[in-house]
Amino acid sequence: MAGIFDFVPAIVLLPFVSFLVALAVGNRLPKGGAFAGIVATAGSFLLSVATFFTVSGGQTYNQTIYTWANGLDGAVTLTFGLLIDPLSAMMLVIVTLIATLVHVFSLGYMNDEGETGLPRYYAGLGLFTASMLGFVVADNLLMAFMFFELVGLCSYLLIGFWFREPGPPSAAKKAFLVTRFGDYFFLVGVVAVFATFGTAAFAGSESFPHLAEQALHGEHSVNTFGFEPRTWFTIVGLLVLGGVVGKSAQFPLHTWLPDAMEGPTPVSALIHAATMVAAGVYLVARMYGFYALSPTSLSIIALIGGFTALFAATMGVVKREIKQVLAYSTISQYGYMMLGLGGGGYIAATFHLMTHAFFKALLFLGAGSVIIAMHHNENMWEMGGLKDKMPVTYYTFLSGSLALAGIVPFAGFWSKDEVLYETLVHGLGGSPILLVAYAMGLLAVFFTGFYTFRMVLLTFHGEPRSQTARDPHGVHWNVKGPLVVLGILAATAGLVNMTPVAELTGLEIEFLHQWLGHGIEGLTSHHYVELLESQAGYHAAEIGPIVPGLVSLALALAGAGLAYFLYNDAEPTEHTDKLGGAKTVLYNNYYQDEYQVWLANSLVQPFSRGADKFDQGVVDGVVNGVSSVSLLSGNRVRRIQSGVVSNYAVLLTLGLTALILGFGLLGGWF
């Protein structure tokens, strides 16, 4: 029976087709191929929804569909396959939805603004979506890596879309290079997984998490290269994590993301909300069964996440450009997700991944709308008072901001709260290291609230602070439509998993728990909990979600309140000077870029030049030296031929005499 799953490949292929179409005939199509993209992504979206419901009906799908390299005589066979379980089904819906909205929004942002090179743009979007979807449905680590890399390529192409200006190409290069650095570790990890388990499948009895689990139980022996199994699994896990840190812009590889703002705003929305950056976290969730075996890697993940959340939030506080604020908020939010995963909150992290996708896409598109209005001026200090001029944008943006800040009942509150809660309970439950991460995460909540509302106030409230702000450029349905959709989602998405409420009322309303609870054996949240219990030694302390929830809510409100107090007047002034020395540090992002650029320019470049000198001078010098020496000696040798025949006679005689004497002595003639 041709079940819906037979159409899953189409989810991936439709956007790819739109890529080809836009690339080939984009110029001849209306809107430079936009409609092709919209139709394709919308089609994917519908198929995803259908898949989603099929999965909710209890069906799952784990199927190899293509043999990439068939290993003979017992060599590993490398394949592509589809893995449709609740997690991937949910992700499919999110990605396709946001991709569709971004396409629509692009009509307003790109076409109406009379951009050139639109076919290239829509081709990029199509390929980007296709790559991400391929990554989502991947059933093994190698396939995941491949599409992971393709995602990186697309980000390069789209961030560098305006290649005629100096900024974007540089930003694109940085984005690809930094993530490539992470992917290096990822690739080593992939190779290591193959070398260890002989497979890289995510699911099934022959999947590497399962084999690893058995190996720890001693039921199955794998090649751990002389390490104690758990140690080796930790190493492998951390190697793969390198790719995650790169793509999800976690410390210290987060530096590419703010620069990536050079790209068109819809692209930023896509990158931050649904595709590239989400890919990292999704990967961890995807192979959570493997990480759950190693408390070390879990706590490292948690610490990276918590630190990044706080670190990025503080930087977001002082930014002037609206998109910069959003960029740092993204880094910070993904920090939360990592925190959740590391803290044993698999569901929480997934939940936050979902909600964040909605409200961050919303915020970026909203920012895009503002930027259109401001004639592509992004400086918040020249905005202000826009809420009357563009109400739709304002209210949707506000909804997104509330979600971001984590104000009840907006989506962000529930997910972020659960992340913190899970970390806390496991921290108290005997993994004290998590408490550090928790503390950082909690502190970040305050800053989040602050910079979010600073942004809202500066952009929409007060008096217009520039001519453009007084008379902004209007936006059309194709901008407002996506905003409205996402605005509603940002407000309501959290309701699917209101843990505290469930706690209070005892109602069975933690739909996400149920959702992720079923599915393929070994990939369910229940199984993960068992693993955490048995392998990582994570135990949940007995405290209710209410108190922590109130704490974080209070902090968020405090932050928002401070922002309101500082910036809610007609002519807000900069208060950054109050930060004193910290100000410059924050403006310079803790000199993260500086030291990385220093590494590149002041260390690698001179080193390579030195190597070049060495190569030219020494290695090649030897080669040329040999030739010159032999030619020189040739020049000497020919001087023997003096041209005077008497000398020849002499030399001849001497030569003969030498021979005779030599042999005479040798042979004892005399």
Next chain:
Amino acid sequence: MVPPQYYLLLSAAVFCIGLFGILTRRNALLFLMSVELMLNAANINLVAFSYVWGNVTGQTFGLFTMAIAAAEVAVGLGIILVLYRDFGDVDVTKVTTMRW
């Protein structure tokens, strides 16, 4: 009778005298004469040892050598003649247009 070693010594002496002439004389003609001397050193051996070994091979070959020596001189003189015509001298060290 005279032991054969003495003939060897004699011939060696003659040979060396000839060689000495070649190495020291710059006049092409003297060069030629010295060569003759060396060839005759060979002849001494041939004749002497023809006697020692009691066969005539040596003596016969001696005659060959003289004939060839004559022929050599003929060619040599011809060359030296044109040499004198072209270079106006028979000093063998003067002709060094080609070297190295």
Next chain:
Amino acid sequence: MSALLALQSSPLPDWAAVAPALILALTGLLLLAIDSINPTSSNSPVLAGISTAGSLFAFAVAGWFLIEGTGQAATGGEISLYGDALVVDGMSLFFTLIFTIVAAMVSIASMDYLSKQRYQGEFYALVLFAATGMVLMSMSNSLATAFVSLELASLPSYALVGFLKDNKGSIEAALKYFLIGALSSAVFAFGISLVYAATGSLLFPDVARALSGGTGMTGVLGMGMLMILGGFAFKTASVPFHFWAPEAYEGAPAPVSAFLSSASKAAGFAVAFRVFIEAFPITQLPAGVDWVLAFQILAVVTMTLGNFAAATQENVKRMLAYSSIGHAGYALIGLAALSANGPNANVLGASMAHLLVYGFMNTGAFLFIALVEHWGVGRTFEDYNGLGAKAPMASVAMSVFMFSLAGLPPFGGFFSKYVLFYSAIEAGFWWLAAVGAINSALSLFYYSRVVKALWIEDDTSSLELGSKPVGLYTAILFAAVGTLLLLPAFRPVIETAQTVAAALF
């Protein structure tokens, strides 16, 4: 050919076996006769034609003998003549092929080269007499005949080198060649006398027999042997008797240079091979007279000196002169890589095969020089710039010769050189091959300089080349085709060479 057919079957007089030598000599005499009938005529085509025809006829006869197996085991072994003074066997016939084909190419090429010269009849006669001497050298089985035939080959050569009487270079070359030659022949003769003193015989087999009996005069024998070696070193232009070669080849008329550097050198090797293998067999040498070691030293020094000196020449002809010294070094491996019970036949055969191929490529190269001199182009590398555009055909041929000399495929020189190294390694003397390899790589450098000048460098001079001389072109293209074909058709060459070489041991 019917007479020859008969020769193979019925016991005809053995003297018929020296037919090649006789043919050459008679042709020479014929030329002299014609010339004396009409001394003033300088009808070069006829003279050159006769001389070429004679050489080719001798070549055909020798080839025929070789195929029919005259003087080889197949037909009752070597044919000894005149009280064993001469012997006709596979090796002598093989070398005869080299001398005759080179003589033929040189003769036809000289037609144009000498067109403005007088005494052409003498020239061709001298070439043929020299060739006769060489053939006899390869046949000589006694130190006496060796000496006489060597002189028979040398004396005409002196005259040929000095043939351009009004050309200082030619005369200087002749003088140096002659003086060194005279000295060497004296040394040679003295050496013979010493060997005679030690063994009491001049015939190779008797000498060997005497040695096997043991001699009281090891020292005398050793000295004699080394002096004989010197005589051959002169003929093959090997260190330390090589000093005449650069000047002689540079100064002589190019065809003569070709003749000397290819045929005369091969003749030297022919007689050297026979003398040292027949008269002084390794197995019967008294202690202390290990001539193999001497040849090893000579081989290494010769090839190194030749190649290094050639590397930095400005004058193409002189570069070729030095390169021919280098190749003498390679060929010496044939004697240097011998050992008591090693694969001596293979080594010697490889060396012979190399000399044959060398006969083609080196002759061709010098004849190209002749062509260029005929056009009046200068002699330095710079003067050759851009010739490829002006005379593509000849330049292609020259490139073939150069790459073949350097040992690059797809040319005969590749096989002959690498087979030589191959057999050296086979005999266990891998270090000889290594030295050869280094030199070979260096030689690639200076040979490719010529090719570079011909094809890569841009033409600077506005010199107009004259007509395309038929004779020279024929000879050059013949040599080029030969060089090219000797790669795929290397089988008969190497296999014949190694078979006939085997007969010596």
Next chain:
Amino acid sequence: MLIEGLIAVAFVAALVVFVSPNEYAGRLAAALSLLPIVGSLYMWSQFDATGNALLGGSIAFETDFVWLTLGGLDVHWFVGLDGISMPLVVLTTILTTLAIVSAWTPIDTRQSQFYGLMLFMEANLLGVFTALDFFVWFVFWEAVLVPMYFLVGIWGGPRRKYAAIKFFVYTNIASLAMFIGFIALVFGLGDSVSSMRLPEIAMALRGGELGGFAGLDAGALKLAAFVAMFIGFGVKVPIVPLHTWLPDAHVEAPTPASVMLAGVLLKMGTYALLRFNFTMMPDVAQALVVPIALIAVISVIYGAVLALAQQDLKRIVAYSSVSSMGYVILGLIAYTTYGVGGATFQMVAHGLISGLMFMAVGVIYNTTHTRMVGDMSGIADRMPVTSGIFVAGAFGYMGLPLMAGFAGEFFIFQGAFASTVHAAMPLFTAAAMFGIVIVAGYLLLAMQRTLFGPFRFDGEYEVTEAAFHDVAPLAVLLLLVIVLGVAPDLFFQMIQQAVNPILQTGGGL
């Protein structure tokens, strides 16, 4: 006789083109060079060999008869194909045609000679990859140098004479070293071999028939021969520190010659290493695993670091070839299916990709007449198509998944990491893999500076999109790269069949 036909066709085509008038030579050569493509593709379709030609596997399109006898050992005319050589033959024929087409624009003097030499080189390259007798192989191996010398020397850049002679002599010395080593080895085998046929020699060597020779005992002889041959082939590959002829040759060579040089000539070295050293003497190779792996790692990193310092686009690609060839060595020494198979696959993949890169650089050079990164920027503004393909090719070079380069590199990494020849192999592999970061570094930097940013060009030439026949070869190559990247099994199956016998431990191992 198919192979003879293939080679003969190429030779004849070369002769025909030599004598054809300059103005038609290019088109004529391209047309004639289609015949070998058809031939090789037909052979591919008919290909039925399994196993390794040297180790008793069946040989496709085999011809074998005695050519001549050298001191008791027969030299045969012995040609045939197996899973290792088949892909390389296809690569050679296709790349030649594309290179010829890409020469239409830049080569404007003495065309007939140029194209004739290209075809002559193709013929010899086909010979190298099909010959199974040492001497036959060696004839072709050396003959390849001749056309390359002219191609670089006549149509090259300002320092072409230096580059040409350097390439010529350097590689020739290498061949001589290899020759001596191998011949000594053969004689060490004594009577156990009767000819110069490689299968015979390989079997005997793996069968442990090797005896002492020339004062060396079997072990020492084997080691000495291995080292001599490794160095000899290493120059062609090239491995660090024997690589310095390569950048000069590449920079000075005209684009089509660079394409052939990087695309096929370098593969001769790795092909020979695989056929000789690693197939015949696995025991020595595995005894020397640490030095060899170190050389591989150093070649990868050192080459990449050098590429980082270059300003000349061609030099960048040249050094990155050194880097990529290092991967191949790493794969060979791994002695796993994926290692050796991946190395073989990488030969083809890198052949296509480096060809693509050199052509792309060439197309830009044709219009701008400069290759210096600093001399231009924003080229993409004027040459969108070329730049687009350039970017695609660059990402292919960086090992972007679903392009051939990734397949090759991933196979190698996987095979090398899992290799059991030495405990430290995973470390070597990880170290070598860092090359993928550096390669991204210098290619992205170069692209950012030349292709992107505001258009700037300080030259008097009009920068416009290249002609169709300039871009078409690029597109074809890109397509092939992607096809091979999506479906590596097209070649990887036959490669594995040919490679696995090498891994099975023979008597010598």
